[in-house]
Amino acid sequence: MTQVTLRNIRKNFGAVRAVDDVSLDIASGEFVCLLGASGCGKTTLLRILAGFTPPDAGEVLVDGRPVHMLPPNRREVGFVFQSYALFPTKTVAENIGFGLAVRHRSASETAKRVAELCELTQLKGLEERYPHEISGGQQQRVALARALATNPTMLLLDEPLSALDAKIRALLRTEIRAIVDRLKITTVYVTHDQEEALSIADRVAVMDAGKLLQIDAPMDIYMRPRQRFVADFVGTSNLLPGRPLDAERVEVDGRAIPAAVPASLRAAESVLVCVRPEHIMLDRGAASMPSAPGRLKAVTFAGATVHVVIVTPAGRELIADVPAHEWQTLGIRLGDTVIWRVRQGAPVVLPAGGA
Amino acid sequence: MLRGIRHLPAYSATAVLGVLLFVFIALPVGLVLFESFKLAGPIPLDELAEITRQALDKLEPQQRERQTARWIATLKPEERTAAIAGAIELMGGQVPWDRKMATFDEQEAAAKKAVAAFSAEERAKFDAGYPLAVATLHKRIALAFMLRDKLSPAEFDQLREGTRQGYGLDHYTAVFTSARLHKAFRNSLLLSSVVAMLTTAIGFAIAYGINRSVIARPRLVRYLTLVPLVSPPVVIATAAILLFGRNGAVTKGLLQDTLGLIDADTVNLYGWGGVILAQVLGHIPASFIILDNVLSKSDGRIEEAAASQGATAWQVFSRVTLPMTQPGIVRSLILVFMLIMTDFGNPLVIGRDIPVLAGILYDEMTGFQNTSLAAALAMWMIVPALLVYVAIERLGRRKRFASAVGAPPELPVPAAARAALNAVAWSVVSLTILLYGAIVAASFVKIWRVDNSFTLAWYTNGEVAGYVPDELAPTLVWQSIKVAVLAAPFGGILAVALAYLIERVRPLGGGILGFVAMLPAILPGVILGVGYVVAFNLPFGVKNLSLTGTMWILVLNIMFANIFIGYLAGRAVLQRYDAAIDEAAESLGASLWQRFAWVTLPIMRHALLLGALYVFVHGLTALSAVIFLVSPAYKLASVLIFGSAEGGRYGLASATSVYILLIVFAVMAAIHWMERRGPVWARVGALAAGRT
Numbered sequence A: 001m002t003q004v005t006l007r008n009i010r011k012n013f014g015a016v017r018a019v020d021d022v023s024l025d026i027a028s029g030e031f032v033c034l035l036g037a038s039g040c041g042k043t044t045l046l047r048i049l050a051g052f053t054p055p056d057a058g059e060v061l062v063d064g065r066p067v068h069m070l071p072p073n074r075r076e077v078g079f080v081f082q083s084y085a086l087f088p089t090k091t092v093a094e095n096i097g098f099g100l101a102v103r104h105r106s107a108s109e110t111a112k113r114v115a116e117l118c119e120l121t122q123l124k125g126l127e128e129r130y131p132h133e134i135s136g137g138q139q140q141r142v143a144l145a146r147a148l149a150t151n152p153t154m155l156l157l158d159e160p161l162s163a164l165d166a167k168i169r170a171l172l173r174t175e176i177r178a179i180v181d182r183l184k185i186t187t188v189y190v191t192h193d194q195e196e197a198l199s200i201a202d203r204v205a206v207m208d209a210g211k212l213l214q215i216d217a218p219m220d221i222y223m224r225p226r227q228r229f230v231a232d233f234v235g236t237s238n239l240l241p242g243r244p245l246d247a248e249r250v251e252v253d254g255r256a257i258p259a260a261v262p263a264s265l266r267a268a269e270s271v272l273v274c275v276r277p278e279h280i281m282l283d284r285g286a287a288s289m290p291s292a293p294g295r296l297k298a299v300t301f302a303g304a305t306v307h308v309v310i311v312t313p314a315g316r317e318l319i320a321d322v323p324a325h326e327w328q329t330l331g332i333r334l335g336d337t338v339i340w341r342v343r344q345g346a347p348v349v350l351p352a353g354g355a
Numbered sequence B: 001m002l003r004g005i006r007h008l009p010a011y012s013a014t015a016v017l018g019v020l021l022f023v024f025i026a027l028p029v030g031l032v033l034f035e036s037f038k039l040a041g042p043i044p045l046d047e048l049a050e051i052t053r054q055a056l057d058k059l060e061p062q063q064r065e066r067q068t069a070r071w072i073a074t075l076k077p078e079e080r081t082a083a084i085a086g087a088i089e090l091m092g093g094q095v096p097w098d099r100k101m102a103t104f105d106e107q108e109a110a111a112k113k114a115v116a117a118f119s120a121e122e123r124a125k126f127d128a129g130y131p132l133a134v135a136t137l138h139k140r141i142a143l144a145f146m147l148r149d150k151l152s153p154a155e156f157d158q159l160r161e162g163t164r165q166g167y168g169l170d171h172y173t174a175v176f177t178s179a180r181l182h183k184a185f186r187n188s189l190l191l192s193s194v195v196a197m198l199t200t201a202i203g204f205a206i207a208y209g210i211n212r213s214v215i216a217r218p219r220l221v222r223y224l225t226l227v228p229l230v231s232p233p234v235v236i237a238t239a240a241i242l243l244f245g246r247n248g249a250v251t252k253g254l255l256q257d258t259l260g261l262i263d264a265d266t267v268n269l270y271g272w273g274g275v276i277l278a279q280v281l282g283h284i285p286a287s288f289i290i291l292d293n294v295l296s297k298s299d300g301r302i303e304e305a306a307a308s309q310g311a312t313a314w315q316v317f318s319r320v321t322l323p324m325t326q327p328g329i330v331r332s333l334i335l336v337f338m339l340i341m342t343d344f345g346n347p348l349v350i351g352r353d354i355p356v357l358a359g360i361l362y363d364e365m366t367g368f369q370n371t372s373l374a375a376a377l378a379m380w381m382i383v384p385a386l387l388v389y390v391a392i393e394r395l396g397r398r399k400r401f402a403s404a405v406g407a408p409p410e411l412p413v414p415a416a417a418r419a420a421l422n423a424v425a426w427s428v429v430s431l432t433i434l435l436y437g438a439i440v441a442a443s444f445v446k447i448w449r450v451d452n453s454f455t456l457a458w459y460t461n462g463e464v465a466g467y468v469p470d471e472l473a474p475t476l477v478w479q480s481i482k483v484a485v486l487a488a489p490f491g492g493i494l495a496v497a498l499a500y501l502i503e504r505v506r507p508l509g510g511g512i513l514g515f516v517a518m519l520p521a522i523l524p525g526v527i528l529g530v531g532y533v534v535a536f537n538l539p540f541g542v543k544n545l546s547l548t549g550t551m552w553i554l555v556l557n558i559m560f561a562n563i564f565i566g567y568l569a570g571r572a573v574l575q576r577y578d579a580a581i582d583e584a585a586e587s588l589g590a591s592l593w594q595r596f597a598w599v600t601l602p603i604m605r606h607a608l609l610l611g612a613l614y615v616f617v618h619g620l621t622a623l624s625a626v627i628f629l630v631s632p633a634y635k636l637a638s639v640l641i642f643g644s645a646e647g648g649r650y651g652l653a654s655a656t657s658v659y660i661l662l663i664v665f666a667v668m669a670a671i672h673w674m675e676r677r678g679p680v681w682a683r684v685g686a687l688a689a690g691r692t
Helices: A042-050 A092-096 A098-102 A107-120 A136-148 A166-183 A194-200 A218-223 A228-233 A324-330 B002-036 B045-057 B061-073 B077-091 B104-116 B120-138 B140-146 B153-161 B170-177 B179-211 B218-230 B235-244 B249-258 B272-297 B300-308 B313-342 B345-350 B357-367 B371-395 B415-443 B473-505 B510-522 B525-536 B551-576 B580-587 B592-603 B605-621 B637-646 B650-675 B680-688
Strands: A002-013 A016-027 A031-035 A057-062 A077-080 A154-158 A186-191 A203-208 A211-216 A238-244 A249-252 A255-258 A271-275 A280-283 A292-302 A305-311 A317-323 A337-342 A348-351 B038-042 B163-167 B445-447 B451-454
Touching: A002 A042, A002 A186, A016 A042, A016 A057, A016 A186, A016 A211, A031 A042, A031 A194, A042 A077, A042 A154, A042 A186, A077 A136, A077 B300, A092 A098, A092 A107, A092 A136, A098 A107, A098 B313, A107 A136, A136 A154, A136 A166, A136 B300, A166 A194, A186 A194, A194 A218, A203 A218, A203 A228, A211 A218, A211 A228, A228 A238, A228 A271, A228 A348, A249 A271, A280 A305, A280 A317, A305 A324, A317 A324, B002 B038, B002 B371, B002 B473, B002 B510, B002 B525, B002 B551, B002 B592, B038 B371, B045 B061, B045 B077, B045 B120, B045 B140, B045 B153, B061 B120, B077 B104, B077 B120, B120 B140, B140 B153, B153 B163, B170 B179, B170 B371, B179 B218, B179 B272, B179 B313, B179 B357, B179 B371, B179 B415, B218 B272, B218 B415, B218 B650, B235 B249, B235 B272, B235 B345, B235 B415, B235 B637, B235 B650, B272 B313, B272 B345, B272 B415, B300 B313, B313 B357, B313 B371, B345 B357, B345 B637, B357 B371, B357 B525, B371 B525, B415 B445, B415 B650, B445 B650, B473 B510, B473 B551, B473 B592, B473 B605, B473 B637, B473 B650, B510 B551, B525 B551, B551 B592, B551 B605, B580 B592, B592 B605, B605 B637, B605 B650, B637 B650
Parallel strands: A031 A186, A031 A203, A077 A154, A154 A186
Antiparallel strands: A002 A016, A002 A057, A203 A211, A238 A249, A238 A271, A249 A255, A271 A348, A280 A337, A292 A305, A292 A337, A305 A317, B038 B163, B445 B451
16 A cells, blocks of 8 residues: 655756656555665655655655645654764663653653663663764664654665674664564665665665666566666666667677567667676587677686676677686686677666666 | 984974973963962061171171261161161060050150160170161162172062062962952953853854854855954954943934933943943854854754654754754853953953953053062963863763764754844844944044044044144054064964974874963963063073063064964864875985975965964954063054053044954955965864954
8 A cells, every 4th residue: 555655756956956756656564775876866855755855846645645845843754864863962762762752752651662662773771871982883773763763654764874884784784674574664765785775675766867767676676677777777787789680689799689679679770788797608619699709808706706708709898797616617718719698588678778 | 223313303393392382381371370379578677687787798898887887877866766676676675665656756765765774785786786777677778779780680679679579379369358359350250251151142143043044144144243353452342432432423422412312421331231242242253163163063964853753943952952062052151251251451441440350460460560469360360261161071971972064954944033043143243344334434533423524644643633642553553564474474384383293293292292382272361471571571580581572572472372273273184184195205205304395284285374374363463462561662553452442542543453454354365365265264263263
């Protein structure tokens, strides 16, 4: 059931289009990630949801009621800031209980709720500390507990983990997801880290230059990008310009590559074929269709996989990932000629123009 | 060993700087403290007689005989009676008559009787001691001048005055025992508290309004708010008298003569109201800079977090913004309190009927040369603020809200609050414009509101209605410029060199050097001023080293009292850059001097300029220290402004102020144009935190 609806939201900062006609439906209890490079408008969109930034146009509906004219203190959202924004003059417990205190809840009720949240976010024993006396990861937990204390209808997180080191980031990511699942709260999470987005969200919304490009389940975003930017931004891609031959094949540099061409692009003059590095397979031996020859230009060993760069006779560079155990059996060296082919059904065909 | 050689140049440089800082900062401050315990008291008779006897021994025996004989012969009757009493005391006897209540005739008769009553033995003893008693009691001064070449200056003074130095807390307790000082102390405390609170409230309102983008024309408001920071002394008090005094343009001109509302002779700003007005307006910049700094650096996301938690605008302000700004508010309160405690300019010009401690210090120092009492009073001025400061540091958990420099919150400010903040800010700005306008106007008329005809005389030869003042604006402005121009570059270079040594070379004792350099920032100018008088009147007892009465004591004082700005700016710059830059240069073969000149100085150019500019501006505007150091031979414009304003010569005070303001603005504009990196004075201010 749809709980939050964004309808044709626009926001300009001077000449900059921070949010450009974005519409989005979020279901109750759903976890949505807004993914994009810095400056793509994802944080602005989140701040519009929270009520900090009024949109220039469009509306925000929560449970069917328009809320975009309400100030933040009447929105009932929990917001976790990138800088945590903990109250430096207040203890951990006072920080978490702040929302209840301003609602004039009784001290005993507040204390009970604070204790619950400290339990939930593993902050027990730190209640009387001040923010500067606890670690970054703990500050992040306090920010999360504070946002959840008033039982908001929506939890909004603005790059909450970007100030932490990699290990704590992975741990807290899992924890946040677990807490959100337990509370069944609708969550919007802003990040520029694709791995984070793909691993945590029910659906990922990719943004660029203020536009919402694609919103899909993480697997679909990776496997079935619908725009060049999405294919390029999420994961590594070989983007090859080509011409559709029929429903099953695209011609690239005079060779046919097996790829399902969507009906809308079959008549197109030119398209882009997106081939992920792990979908290119290498072999030695004679080149025959649908395989093609190439010369091995660079090899980087990266543990489980080996990243290689091949140059095709047309001068195009292709990136391929080969599992390390296969690479050993192949026995090829820099400068050797190899043959490569594309895994059947794996490439995605995209429109050529645009971002 | 190798390490030692590598660091030899650095350590030598540190040693040189250390000696300079010790001689020109630590020594004067220490001597003030020492001086404040000094008491001058009479030397007991028997010791004084011994001193006199030793002096007499320095005369040729013949000359001594003749001299004492002549002294005894020329004594007046009452002197003779006192000498007889002295001789009896020196013999160890009791003076057998009443020396206090009895008339001279009675005493004289009693003395004769006592001498006649002596036994032969006693009589011989008395005759032997009598000449010494005569010399000790009546002829020491003559003796001292007779022996001037054979006595050291200290011996000369002791013999001549018959007093000597003692030590005690008398000057400190005087604040409680003397009714005059006690009243002044109470006035000072009350005035400082009231002004500190009002100033901080207004400073907060303006800083908050500007940081929340609530105030119209924020840049203009900011600049005009800061103008008093770079103004010469007592401008505001003077302007306030021109507008609101007994013959003020507003009080007399508008309210009494035009509207007939008040009687300006009774309703005017003299007294508490006027002093408070002048002090508040003059010190808003200090408060504003501190609070602006705190508010602009606080992370607006924190307030947004409170709002998204359901807090209303008032709840966000009272529960989050105020507590977070609290350290800044406390700093502003303490700083303004201390500045008002030590400021004598405005109270002396506008509130002579309300004696304050600083005013009494000024009188004691300049009128009575009572340096010891002045020194003790100077200590009393900083004690209350220091006590409060220490108490806060000790009691409260040390709160440091280091937050990422963030954008201000995007929360709307309620309409009523917007209106109130604008009203406060624009009242201050309008009043500032009005007051400075009055100064400019008064500088171009013969006698304000008495003879309003146009004249340029105050700017030139000072001749108005046939009267020519002893001191002219152009002469003293020129003298001020000379002092400031001499002090500025050296002060700037010294400051950045010190910052470089402490931050990069990190010599042993560097921390102490830094502390000494910062002393003038913490201590009021009067202390350093009094200290220079004590220290350099007769440095180490050598007359030829005496600096008082020269231009150089002014240059040195202005330089060392203000190097802390360049030092702080220099350290701030260096802390932003990786120390490896310096090491890279060193590994490429650069010597200490080359590293400083080629690598560090270009990085620190800003700090150097800022430091030099601050010294320069202070050289033109400072009053509190230099007023004790100027001499008939070398005076400064700021002292002329104060003297003229106090003496009611407002035209001269105004014209000199306009000169100074024009020069300060011109120099700042020039540097601004050179740098094109934001308003220089805002940065001067941010570091100065509003010292006067």
